[in-house]
Amino acid sequence: MTINRQWLLANRPVGMVGPHNFNYAETPIPVLSSGEVLVKNLFLSFDPAQRNWMVDRKAYLPPVAIGEPMRAGSVGQVMDSQHPEYVVGDLVQTTGYWQDYVVAAPGEGPMGLIKLPSGVSPEMMLSVLGITGLTAYFGLLEIGQPKAGETVLVSGAAGSTGSIVGQIAKIKGCRVVGIAGGPDKCKWLTETVGFDAVIDYKNEDVNAQISHHCPDKWDVFFDNVGGPILEAALDHMNLRARAVMCGSISAYNAATPLPGPSNLSNLTINRARMEGFVILDYMPRAMEAIQDLMAWVSSGDLVYQVDLQEGFDNIPATLQRLYTGQNLGKQLLKID
Amino acid sequence: MTINRQWLLANRPVGMVGPHNFNYAETPIPVLSSGEVLVKNLFLSFDPAQRNWMVDRKAYLPPVAIGEPMRAGSVGQVMDSQHPEYVVGDLVQTTGYWQDYVVAAPGEGPMGLIKLPSGVSPEMMLSVLGITGLTAYFGLLEIGQPKAGETVLVSGAAGSTGSIVGQIAKIKGCRVVGIAGGPDKCKWLTETVGFDAVIDYKNEDVNAQISHHCPDKWDVFFDNVGGPILEAALDHMNLRARAVMCGSISAYNAATPLPGPSNLSNLTINRARMEGFVILDYMPRAMEAIQDLMAWVSSGDLVYQVDLQEGFDNIPATLQRLYTGQNLGKQLLKID
Numbered sequence: 001m002t003i004n005r006q007w008l009l010a011n012r013p014v015g016m017v018g019p020h021n022f023n024y025a026e027t028p029i030p031v032l033s034s035g036e037v038l039v040k041n042l043f044l045s046f047d048p049a050q051r052n053w054m055v056d057r058k059a060y061l062p063p064v065a066i067g068e069p070m071r072a073g074s075v076g077q078v079m080d081s082q083h084p085e086y087v088v089g090d091l092v093q094t095t096g097y098w099q100d101y102v103v104a105a106p107g108e109g110p111m112g113l114i115k116l117p118s119g120v121s122p123e124m125m126l127s128v129l130g131i132t133g134l135t136a137y138f139g140l141l142e143i144g145q146p147k148a149g150e151t152v153l154v155s156g157a158a159g160s161t162g163s164i165v166g167q168i169a170k171i172k173g174c175r176v177v178g179i180a181g182g183p184d185k186c187k188w189l190t191e192t193v194g195f196d197a198v199i200d201y202k203n204e205d206v207n208a209q210i211s212h213h214c215p216d217k218w219d220v221f222f223d224n225v226g227g228p229i230l231e232a233a234l235d236h237m238n239l240r241a242r243a244v245m246c247g248s249i250s251a252y253n254a255a256t257p258l259p260g261p262s263n264l265s266n267l268t269i270n271r272a273r274m275e276g277f278v279i280l281d282y283m284p285r286a287m288e289a290i291q292d293l294m295a296w297v298s299s300g301d302l303v304y305q306v307d308l309q310e311g312f313d314n315i316p317a318t319l320q321r322l323y324t325g326q327n328l329g330k331q332l333l334k335i336d
Numbered sequence: 337m338t339i340n341r342q343w344l345l346a347n348r349p350v351g352m353v354g355p356h357n358f359n360y361a362e363t364p365i366p367v368l369s370s371g372e373v374l375v376k377n378l379f380l381s382f383d384p385a386q387r388n389w390m391v392d393r394k395a396y397l398p399p400v401a402i403g404e405p406m407r408a409g410s411v412g413q414v415m416d417s418q419h420p421e422y423v424v425g426d427l428v429q430t431t432g433y434w435q436d437y438v439v440a441a442p443g444e445g446p447m448g449l450i451k452l453p454s455g456v457s458p459e460m461m462l463s464v465l466g467i468t469g470l471t472a473y474f475g476l477l478e479i480g481q482p483k484a485g486e487t488v489l490v491s492g493a494a495g496s497t498g499s500i501v502g503q504i505a506k507i508k509g510c511r512v513v514g515i516a517g518g519p520d521k522c523k524w525l526t527e528t529v530g531f532d533a534v535i536d537y538k539n540e541d542v543n544a545q546i547s548h549h550c551p552d553k554w555d556v557f558f559d560n561v562g563g564p565i566l567e568a569a570l571d572h573m574n575l576r577a578r579a580v581m582c583g584s585i586s587a588y589n590a591a592t593p594l595p596g597p598s599n600l601s602n603l604t605i606n607r608a609r610m611e612g613f614v615i616l617d618y619m620p621r622a623m624e625a626i627q628d629l630m631a632w633v634s635s636g637d638l639v640y641q642v643d644l645q646e647g648f649d650n651i652p653a654t655l656q657r658l659y660t661g662q663n664l665g666k667q668l669l670k671i672d
Contacts, residue, residue: 245604276604
């Protein structure tokens with residue numbers, strides 16, 4: 001191959017993101033400067049926050065520009081290196097964008113250029129040991145501050161972050177209740193992942209079921225979803241409860257802003273807090289999390305699930321799977 | 337007088353509270369048991385939270401029962417005492433309810449039975465040194481954690497709590513911006529109280545004016561109001577900002593729940609938090625606050641304003657003043 005296939009952002013999405021928001025393009029394979037590394041992307045990571053990067057709004061990363069390749073995390077292989085610490089054949093994690101080849105350098109871009117530890121597969125690196133696992137780890141432990149014996153409620157529980165949040169909470173001695181969509185996801189969470197109870201928001205009354213499954217209310221709510229599920233959750237908080245505002249995927253594809261929860265005054269009555277975080281702030285402490293996560297995977301206390309799509313052509317359609325709830329576990333795509 | 341006049345809760349309000357929610361009644365003056373004190377109420381305190389005590393909803397205090405006197409803080413005079421530490425003529429703060437006479441005892445009821453310090457007037461005790469001042473003090477300093485040089489935004493700024501919050505923030509070296517309704521309140525806040533800037537929500541675009549008056553955004557938002565003002569404020573938070581959820585007076589008289597802010601995801605992007613509190617939790621530390629507040633009043637750094645109504649017959653109508661924005665400063669009523 002001598003060409004670099006790309007998917008460029010064609011326009012800013014209004015409503016549900018999909019293939020119509022991207023244009024296919026081909027460019028020459030980029031040429032390296034000193035200190036740089038040429039990486040061939042093998043696996044792409046799909047993350048709910050990508051929808052937010054496509055709109056022209058100030059956030060923790062600048063928006064993707066129209067006509068530029070879509071930003072995405074990736075694992076790839078070093079094809080050429082002008083940097084002494086990287087050699088051809090190394091497997092690395094970086095910000096690869098939606099393209100075959102990326103020029104990367106350590107310390108540059110949101111994710112830098114990280115060699116995969118020995119024995120760690122690309123799928124593992126992009127899920128439980130990657131942004132997903134770190135988000136679950138630091139969001140739950142640093143913002144949520146769960147204590148043994150407390151109840152932890154998780155929305156988007158069958159998602160990559162949510163399923164890891166629940167397992168870390170179990171490891172820390174908490175009772176864990178999940179909210180997910182559909183019987184397959186719910187069955188997976190209770191039977192394989194080890195949640196104490198799961199609420200199927202597509203088929204059950206979420207508010208009533210939170211009340212039922214959290215007889216002592218919740219102490220930590222890890223929210224990936226926002227919207228009506230957040231509102232239902234806020235009716236069942238314990239005194240001094242903590243709501244971890246990780247994401248609000250239910251709103252990302254709304255064409256106009258959706259109303260927020262009508263019951264925020266429960267925060268006052270219950271002396272409770274809602275707090276947001278951005279995982280990039282914790283990257284200097286990533287090794288703390290990775291060591292714990294690897295140990296828990298090795299001991300069998302932590303399982304992870306990858307939803308693997310294939311093919312460069314399927315990249316834009318795969319992103320949509322996150323927002324329609326089709327994925328079970330971490331959404332990845334193998335390029336070839 | 338040998339009778340005890342009362343205003344009883346007649347029904348649970350739907351929509352704006354008013355005289356139609358109360359019934360006038362007369363009962364005998366109660367008889368004391370050992371350890372009790374008979375207090376004749378002289379001044380009643382009116383507080384936004386009273387509207388919440390009238391509905392049948394679990395909160396930090398049980399709802400007022402239908403047919404019972406409306407709960408309220410008061411300052412009164414001891415008329416008879418079966419307790420060795422109180423003598424006839426003592427001025428005391430207690431939970432007096434809407435009636436002439438109350439039987440009180442130290443350590444009982446939400447506010448116990450506190451003798452007014454020498455030189456402290458009933459008006460001062462029920463405003464800057466009472467629940468209002470303590471709410472401002474602990475809410476701002478403990479939950480908001482303002483640091484010198486930061487910007488503090490206050491809604492309901494001309495209310496009794498809001499105006500004290502702003503002044504404490506100034507004492508702590510912050511830039512203070514208020515939001516209040518109407519030119520008179522705004523003028524009072526800038527010219528007399530010392531706010532750096534005030535936004536008139538009845539006549540100005542709150543969102544645009546927050547942007548204008550908070551060029552470095554806000555670090556602490558002390559919210560007494562909720563609703564659209566909260567939503568506007570959430571668009572202008574700084575990184576690691578703290579929103580103190582004191583109250584949401586804009587929603588208290590809504591017949592049906594009002595939608596919440598559509599932009600809670602700003603908490604995530606900005607690594608920010610919203611946190612509620614209930615002042616009763618801080619009563620054991622009340623003396624810390626009272627010492628500081630008295631010193632600031634003495635030095636002239638802290639001014640307070642009382643809106644004094646008169647007459648037992650006017651009690652129900654006076655409560656409504658809080659929710660229609662008629663009061664300037666702490667709403668009190670002198671019974672006779």
